[in-house]
Amino acid sequence: MSETVPPPHPIAERHFDHSAIEAKWQGVWAAERTWEVPREADPADARPRAYVLEMLPYPSGEPHIGHLKNYAIGDAIAHFKRRNGFQVLHPMGYDAFGLPAENNAIKTGTPPRVATDASIASFQRAFRSWGISIDWSREFGTHTPEYYRWTQWIFLQFYERGLAYRKESAVNWCPQDQTVLANEQVVNGHCERCGAAVELRQLEQWQFKITDYADRLLDDLDTIDWPEHVKTQQRNWIGRSQGAEVQFRCTANGRDYTVFTTRPDTLFGATFFVMAPEHPDVLRLAAGGPHESAVRDYVNHALSESSEERGSAEKTKTGVPLGTTVTNPVTGEEIPMWVADYVLMEYGTGAVMGVPAHDERDHAFARAYDVPIRRVVASEVDELPYTGDGPLVNSGRFDGLHNRDAYGEIVGWLARQGIGRASTNYRLRDWLLSRQRYWGCPIPIIHCPDCGLVPVPEAELPVRLPDIDEYQPKGQSPLAAATDWVNTTCPRCQGPARRETDTMDTFVDSSWYFIRYCDARNDTAAWERRLVDAWMPVDQYIGGVEHAILHLLYARFFVKALADIGLLGFQEPFRALFTQGMILGPDGSKMSKSRGNVISPAPLVARYGADAARTYILFIGPPDQDAPWNESSLEGVHRFLTRLWRQSEELVALGARVEAGGAGVGWGLDTGGAARPTDDLTLLRKTHWAVDKVTHDLDGRFAFNTAVAALMELVNELYRHPDATPAVRAFATATAASLLFPFAPHVACEVYERLTGERVWEQPWPVADPDFLTAEQFELVCQVNGKVRARVPAPTGADRERLEELAFAAPGVASHTDGHEIIKVIVVPDKLVNIVVRQGAP
C-alpha cells in the first residue's frame, strides 16, 4: 500500500495557483519561441556566446527525478548566462537507439520505433511542463534517418582513414543481450547494462582506433575544467605505463618472443617466462612435449571461463609448463616457459618475464610451482617479494648500481644488442562498436564476395533501418533475416552482395550529437564547420558521473578524430564539466522499482508545481552530491514560493509598483540610505545583500542551495518589515523574483510582471549597490583567550585602539581579564578583538 495522498488544499487566496501561472508562461515561451537562437548569428548581435548543455536523455518511459535534477541545474545556468548578457545555446535531443526499446519489442511486439517515439513525446511534454528553456528548433532524435545518415557518414570518414576497421580478437559477449560489448561496457566481468556475466568469444568485429589517440586523450585532460575525479578515472582507464620491450629467444623454435616490462632493472631476476592461454603459439610450443595434453586442457579450460571466473588478483595462481625454454638475454640462462591465466593476452604482448623476487604475482606463481627465486634488488628487509628501490645484486656488471639508474643502463644495453627498447603501453583498447542487434544505426558497409568490404556510396546514405517483425536475436543481428534489405548489389562491381547486418553501439550516436545541435537542420552536410566552431566547445556540460569513462571518453575521441580530418576547429568537446549527484529515495538508498522508493516527477509537478519541484531539487544540498528525497522539505520550498507570491499580491493591492531594471539603483529610489527609516534601510540592505550573494553563488560556484537560502532570508525579511514603504517592499519583492527566476521561472515572471509590468527574462541581472552592502555599525566579537565573551556594536572602519577600548569595556570581558596579566591583544578590523591573558592564578 502506498501512503495515502492527502487531498489537495482548497486553493485559498493565499495560495498561488501554480498550474495557471505555469501554463501562462509556458504558453508565452512556446508561442514566441523565446529560447531559440538563429542558425546564422545576427552580425549586429555583439553578445558573447555560451553553450550550455545537459547530457541528452535516453527516452524510456517517463522521465525520472534524476532528469529533473539534470535539467533544473542546466536551465539555471542557461538563464543566469542569458541574464548576464550572453547569447545562450541550450538545445535538447534524444539518445533514441538502444536495447531497452528492443527488449521491450521482443517481449510485447511493440516496434522499438513506436515505443521510442511515444517516450520521446512524454519527455517533450515533461520538459515543457518543467519550463526548461530549450531551443526546440534544434531538437532531434538520434534514431531518425535525418540524424543517423550523418552518423553513417562519419563512420565512413573514419573507415577511409583506417580509424574504423574490422579485427578478429577475443571479445566480450553478453549472453543475455546477445551481442558483443566494448571493454568500457564490462563492469567486473558483467554486462554494464543488464548485469549478465560476460563471456569471451573469438569474433571478427568492427572497432574504432581510439588507441591511436591514447596520448592526446591523456595529455589534453590538463586543458579542460573537469572534476578531478573524472579526469583521474579517465587517466586510469587509459593506463599509460612506461617500460621496455625485451626479446627472449626460444630454444625450441629459435623464435624471439617479446615481453613488455615496467621493470627492466630486474631482468637478471627473470627465472621463468609465461604466456597467456590465448597466445597463438602456446599449443605449438607444447606440441610433442611431455605436457602437451595438460597444456591443451588448461588452455581450453581458461578459454571457456567467463572473465569473472578467470578471476582477480586474489585467485590462486595456476599454470602448466610448456616443456620448452627461452634464454634470459642478460644471464644467458635457459628458463622454463609456462602458460598461466594470470597473463592477459590483451595487454602488452601476451607474454611476461617472471621475476618472482620483485613482483607479487610472479612470486605467488613461483612459490606455487617451486620455480627458483633470485633476488636482484637489495633491501634492508629479507622478505620477498620486494618491489621497492635499492642497489642491484646478482646482476653481473650492473651490481651495485641503484635500480633506478640501472633501468636506463639495461634498456640501453638491450637496445645496442638489438634485443630490446624503451616502450610505452596502454590499458586502453580499441572501441568495439558493432552490435548484433536491431535497434541501432546500420553500419554502411557492403560485403561483396569479389571486392570484399565496400563502403556504401555517400549519395546512397542513409542506409535505412528496415522494419522487421521478429526482434529475437539469434547470435547475429535480427537484420540478417531481413533478406530484401540484406541482399543488395556491390557498388563497385554491381555483383550480388550483402549488407553488414551489425548495428553501431549507441555510444556512437551520442559521440557527436552536441556538434549537430549547432547546425541541426542541415540536410546537405553533417554540419557547417563555421557554425560549429562559433559555438563549440560546450562551455558547460552537465550530467551524471556514470558517464565518466564511457560517453565522455568516446566523445573526446570523436572530436579529436574529426578535428584531424579537418571538420572541426577545436580539440575538446566539453570545456567544463559538472557531474551531478543522485537523488536517493526517502530511505536514503538508491531509488529502484524493487525497493519501491521511486519518486516520479509528474505527480509532484501536478501537486506542488514545476517551480517548487525545481527549486527544492536545487535547495536540497550541493548539486554534485547525493541527497535523499524529503517531501516535507519540498513543502517548505512551496511555502517559500507562496510567501513571495503573497507579498506581490499585497503590494499590488496597495498599488505599489517599481520600474523594471537590473541595476538596483535607479529604480525610482534614492540611495541616501542613512536618511531612510530603519525598516526601509534594513530591507534595502538585505535586498542588495541577496543580489550579491545569489550572484556569487551562481557565478561558477553551482551553489544553488545557498542561493535559494539567501532568497528565503530576503523573503523572511520582507515579512519582518510590513511597515516599510510599499515602494521599497516592491523593490525587494521584484528583486527577489528576478533572482529567483533561474530556479523558479514561472512564479518569478508572474511576480515580476505584477510589480513592474515587464518580463523578467528581458531584464539584465541585478547588480548590488556597494553602498548598501556595508552598514555603519557591526557587531564586534570580544574574545578572551579565543573564547567569545561579549558582542558589542562598533562603528565600521574604527581603528585598532578604538576597538580595543570597546572590547575591554564590553560587559563580561572584565571578569575574565581582571587580575590576569595581559600578554597581547589581537585586533581584526571590522570583526573581532582577542585579548590574550596569562592563564592561572593572578
Added chain:
RNA sequence: GCGGCUGUGGCGGAAUUGGUAGACGCGCAGGCUUCAGGUGCCUGUGUUCUUUGGGACGUGGAGGUUCGAGUCCUCUCAGCCGCACCA
C-alpha cells in the same frame, strides 16, 4: 590492494583568505489567527550544568601548529565510489 570522495544538531545542510560553529529548510515545542483544519503568522529549539547572572563541552577519533582550527599538519576509524592479476 591502489586511487578518489565524504564524515558538522533529531534530519538535509551553512560557514571566500584560519576569526561569532549550526545560515536556510525540515522536524519538534509553545503561542496567536481560524467555526474548523495536515492553513497562515509569531516565538523557541546543539548537548549539558546552573544560584537563571551565566558556565562547561561541542564539527568521526587521537595528537600537533596557532592568540584563535570545522578549516592547516601527522596518525587513525567509518562509510561511499572507481579500478582491480595491466607485467
